[in-house]
Amino acid sequence: MSYAMLFPGQGSQAVGMLSGHTDPIIRATFDEAAQALGWDLARLVAEGPEAELNQTARTQPALLAAGIAVWRLWQARQLPAPVALAGHSLGEYTALVAAGSLDFGDALRLVELRGQLMQAAVPAGVGGMAAVVGLDDAAVEAFCAEYAGEGVLEPANYNAPGQVVVAGNVPALEWLEREGKAHGARMVVRLAMSVPSHCSLMREAADRLAERLAQTPVNAPAIPVRHNLDGQVRVDADGIRQALREQLYRPVRWATTIAQLKGEGVGTFLECGPGKVLVGLNKRIAKDAVSFALEDAEGVDKAAAAVKA
Structure with a gap:
């Protein structure tokens, strides 16, 4: 069965996220992320406080780590690989890590900086x-x-x-x-967001992020990644860097991305990370497609059974 793996963006975070998983892969991934970042991501995810987790510069690496933790758990099942990956906004970075295009540690530091730049670009309340x-x-x-x-x-x-x-x-x-x-x-x-993402107010932040992206190694993805800008796949490093820069101040074309995948024969979508936001959107974009959320062990079991069928 051909399926696509989708990675959520901001708004899917919650204190205690992924607590429905008991596999040690989850905690090991959070601990690895903490080492890369220099702060205790595992504690923040498990205990909060919620206000700190919801700070953009904390939210973004926490969600990326959560998505990769579930991705690694899924890989451990040794199931057929997805035909495509996509991520909503921040989730695009998670997709690129899953595809081997970005190193996990590099991506964590990138999205932490991305959050800091976004917060600095437009003061709270503006x-x-x-x-x-x-x-x-x-x-x-x-x-x-x-x-x-x-x-x-x-x-x-x-x-x-x-x-x-x-x-x-x-x-x-x-x-x-x-x-x-x-x-x-x-x-x-x-929405409960003080940062106006994906609009021209983020242009300066995107230019500053591009400076770090230029110094970050980028590989050709092992699995095709659909980008937010246009739903298209990019394989060259400069094209991927440019897409990540422009993504910050241009709209996310999520409905286009899912519709394109559906039109190409993808009938099953798996949301890899906390929450069910993307599953909910899929019900409106591709109504006859099958979607699973991998936010807990039961969801992974159901999705694995469907992929094996």
């Missing part, structure tokens, strides 16, 4: 993100284009049909909330 539900992509784009006030308002995540996340400055997001129903949106929901 920017954020909101989900627009009930409008198609073109309608959301037109809605954002109508904003005539100060600041930025741009589509950031094309997550699924009828769900687009918008990023920008707080006054622009407040306008979006006020005008939502008049523009046909079923709802506009502010």
Whole structure:
């Protein structure tokens, strides 16, 4: 059975994540991550505090480590490899580690820096993100284009049909909330994110991240990785570095990525990491596909049985 492995991004973190796994691979991976980073990632994941785990510079390496821990546990089953990998936003780095394109330690330090740069680019309280539900992509784009006030308002995540996340400055997001129903949106929901990811406010952060990326070894992926920019595969180091740079200030084309994989015959998707966010989105993008979350041992067992079938 051909299947794709998907890695979640920010929003999937929680204190105690992956506690449904008892395999020592999980703790060993967290400990390895702690050595690479110089702080106790395993303790933070297990005990919190939640406020610290939710700091972008902590969230990103914690989620990357969680995704790789589950990936290693999955590999230990010696099952057929996925035909493709993809990751939502931060999850793209996890996918590249799983594919052998980035070293685990290098990637952890990269995403820690990525989080620091994102936090520094837009001070807390200045920017954020909101989900627009009930409008198609073109309608959301037109809605954002109508904003005539100060600041930025741009589509950031094309997550699924009828769900687009918008990023920008707080006054622009407040306008979006006020005008939502008049523009046909079923709802506009502010997200618990102080960093406006995947919009032009992150351009400077992307340029600074590119300096570190230029110094980071990048290999050709052993498994094709679909990139957020366009759902396409890249195999050359410079192309991968450029995609990671642009990903920070351009929209995540998640619905396009999943639809392309489905159109190429992929009928099963596995979410590799904590939570079920991507499984939920898949129900709206590829309704007749089968999706499994590997967030606990039971999920891994069910997915393994399906892949073997």
